[in-house]
Amino acid sequence: MNKIAKPILQLFNLTLSLVGLVTFLILGVGLILYLDVVGVKNPIEEKALVKSATEPVKSNALIDPAEVWTAPDWAKVDSEPNADEIKYGKELIANTAEYLGPNGKVKKISNGLNCQNCHLQAGTAPLGNNYLGVASTYPKVRGRSGHSEDVVMRINGCFQRSLNGESLPKNSKEMKAMVAYMNWLGQAVPKGQKPTGAGIYEVPVLDRAADPILGKVVYQKQCVTCHGEDGQGMMKADQTGYIYPPLWGANSYNQRAGLFRISKFAGYVKANMPFGATYENPILTDEEAWDVAAYVNSLQRPDRDFPDDWPDISKKPMDHPFGPYADEFSENQHKYGPFKEIIAAQKP
Ligand code: HEC
Ligand code: HEC
Numbered sequence: 212m213n214k215i216a217k218p219i220l221q222l223f224n225l226t227l228s229l230v231g232l233v234t235f236l237i238l239g240v241g242l243i244l245y246l247d248v249v250g251v252k253n254p255i256e257e258k259a260l261v262k263s264a265t266e267p268v269k270s271n272a273l274i275d276p277a278e279v280w281t282a283p284d285w286a287k288v289d290s291e292p293n294a295d296e297i298k299y300g301k302e303l304i305a306n307t308a309e310y311l312g313p314n315g316k317v318k319k320i321s322n323g324l325n326c327q328n329c330h331l332q333a334g335t336a337p338l339g340n341n342y343l344g345v346a347s348t349y350p351k352v353r354g355r356s357g358h359s360e361d362v363v364m365r366i367n368g369c370f371q372r373s374l375n376g377e378s379l380p381k382n383s384k385e386m387k388a389m390v391a392y393m394n395w396l397g398q399a400v401p402k403g404q405k406p407t408g409a410g411i412y413e414v415p416v417l418d419r420a421a422d423p424i425l426g427k428v429v430y431q432k433q434c435v436t437c438h439g440e441d442g443q444g445m446m447k448a449d450q451t452g453y454i455y456p457p458l459w460g461a462n463s464y465n466q467r468a469g470l471f472r473i474s475k476f477a478g479y480v481k482a483n484m485p486f487g488a489t490y491e492n493p494i495l496t497d498e499e500a501w502d503v504a505a506y507v508n509s510l511q512r513p514d515r516d517f518p519d520d521w522p523d524i525s526k527k528p529m530d531h532p533f534g535p536y537a538d539e540f541s542e543n544q545h546k547y548g549p550f551k552e553i554i555a556a557q558k559p
Contacts, residue, residue: 270491271491271492271493272490272491272492273338273412273481273482273490273491273493274337274338274407274408274412274490275407276491278407278408279337279407279408279490280337280343280400280406280407280408280409281335281337282335282341282343282396283395283396283398283399288395291395293391296387296388296391296392297388297391297392297395298392299384299385299388300388300389300390300391300392300393300395301333301392303326303385303388303389303392304325304326304327304330304333304334304389304392305325305326305327305333306325306327306451306452307321307324307325307326307327307374307452308321308323308324308325308451308452308453309451309452310385311376311379311385312324312451312452314450314451317385318379318385320370320376320377320378320379321370321374321375321376321377322374322375322376322462322463322464323446323452323453323462324373324374324453324456324462324463324464325452325453325456326369326374328453328456329373329470329479330342331483333392334393334396335396336483336489337408337482337489337490338408338410338411338412338478338482338483338490339482339483339490340410340411340479341396341408341409341410342392342393342396342397342409343396343397343400343406343408343409344397344400344404344405344406344409344410345362345365345393345396345397346362346393346394346396346397346398346400347397347400347401347402347403347404347405347406348403348404348405349361349362349365350362354521354523354526354527354528355368355520355521355526356519356520356522357519357521357522357523357526362390362393363381363386363390366379366386366389366390367379369468369469371467371515371517372464372465372467372468372469372515372517373464373465373468373469373470374464375463375464375465375468375513375515408490411475411478411479411482412478412479412481412482412490413474413478414474414477414478414481414497414500414501415497416474416548416549416550416551416554417497417498417501417548417549417550418549418551419548419549420505420544420547420548420549421473421477421501421502421504421505421547421548422502422505422547423502423505423506423509423547424506425498425502425506426499426501426502426503426504426505426506426507426509427506428502429495429499429502429503429506430503430506430507433484433485433494433495433499433503434458434484434485434503437455437485437486438455438456438457438458439455441460442457442458442459442460442463442507442510443457443460443462444456444457444458458507459507459510459511459512460510460511460512461512461513463512463513464512464513465512465513465514465515466512466513466514466515466532466533467515467516467517467520470508471508471512471532472528472530472531472532473501473504473505473508473530473546473547473548474504474528474529474530474550476503476504476507476508477497477500477501477503477504478500480495480500480503480504481493481495481497481500501548505547508532508546524536524537525537527545529545529550529553529554529557530545530546530548530550531545532545532546538553538556538557539556540552540553540556
């Protein structure tokens with residue numbers, strides 16, 4: 212080997228290793244790009260994906276849908292010996308005014324509302340004031356009357372207050388049909404049990420009083436399109452009931468009805484209004500529900516005294532808006548809150 216050949220050889224070696232390095236880099240980058248295209252993922256990323264997929268999906272549901280009781284299958288009603296009676300009962304709940312309203316074809320004993328306006332989907336909607344717990348929990352002693360009430364008395368409570376009307380006789384075909392329908396709805400519920408989703412949602416109480424002025428803003432934004440500027444809703448063309456029921460005024464529920472308590476009104480609208488809201492997808496915040504309840508119940512509606520109500524005044528619920536009371540809080544605070552101190556004072 213001579214003196215010239217040695218540096219040439221060194222240069223050759225250097226070139227060779229450079230080519231090797233470049234080839235290695237090209238192949239390496241090419242491989243990464245290729246794996247990416249065919250969808251092979253970096254194992255670290257993969258772990259992260261699996262984790263986020265198993266995290267629970269965020270839900271606004273007011274109660275767990277898996278625990279909600281549902282009504283029996285309507286398609287099977289014909290297998291019941293009293294199927295006709297049950298069907299007539301459902302029809303009366305859904306279209307009360309047509310049979311028993313101001314122009315009712317059976318009797319004229321109520322204000323034009325349908326039971327279904329407040330007991331949605333004929334009393335089957337979860338947290339839509341449904342009847343699934345009626346057969347299992349009545350008769351029961353109620354604070355309002357001070358004695359044991361059966362289903363007939365409870366139904367007549369809604370006729371006299373929510374429908375601002377008259378009672379139906381216990382043995383009338385109509386009353387028997389409605390009771391039969393409610394018994395059919397609650398057939399699977401064990402005696403004494405209140406099924407999940409029956410009745411009305413309990414909205415957590417606020418730290419402040421519910422505010423009718425804020426509630427008017429909610430009403431204008433969320434309710435006015437259907438229930439109207441004047442709250443009178445919209446009647447069907449043939450006058451047999453409402454497309455949108457009235458929320459106050461002469462044709463609405465009276466001051467002794469359940470919805471006149473703002474906790475009941477707030478709970479009803481939280482899970483059901485504006486129409487289309489459900490217990491799984493409520494639309495109003497808790498504040499909006501309380502405030503709109505305060506607004507609507509601050510407006511004029513029929514009054515009617517039931518002098519035998521609440522024989523024991525200490526049984527009045529926190530938001531019963533008429534004194535006398537067993538505590539020192541005013542009628543105004545019992546009507547609008549704040550309720551926390553009333554609840555604390557009611558605890559024995
Ligand atoms: C304006 C609204 C409204 C209308 C209309 C109405 N109700 Fe009610 N009803 C209520 C409210 C509020 C309650 C109390 C719910 C609660 O306290 O959880 C109630 C409770 C009941 C209950 C007791 C439910 C239970 O589980 O304890 C029965 C039964 C009932 N209504 C039947 C009827 C019938 C039948 C009609 C039609 C003739 C009717 N209601 C119309 C608002 C209404
Ligand atoms: C898209 C139309 C629509 C909107 C908006 C709407 N409602 Fe209703 N509302 C209805 C209908 C329809 C019913 C009767 C449901 C039935 O019979 O199935 C009803 C029933 C009611 C009832 C019980 C019946 C009664 O007359 O007392 C109350 C209370 C009520 N709505 C309050 C509200 C409030 C408060 C808002 C606003 C937060 C609101 N609604 C927004 C359509 C609407």
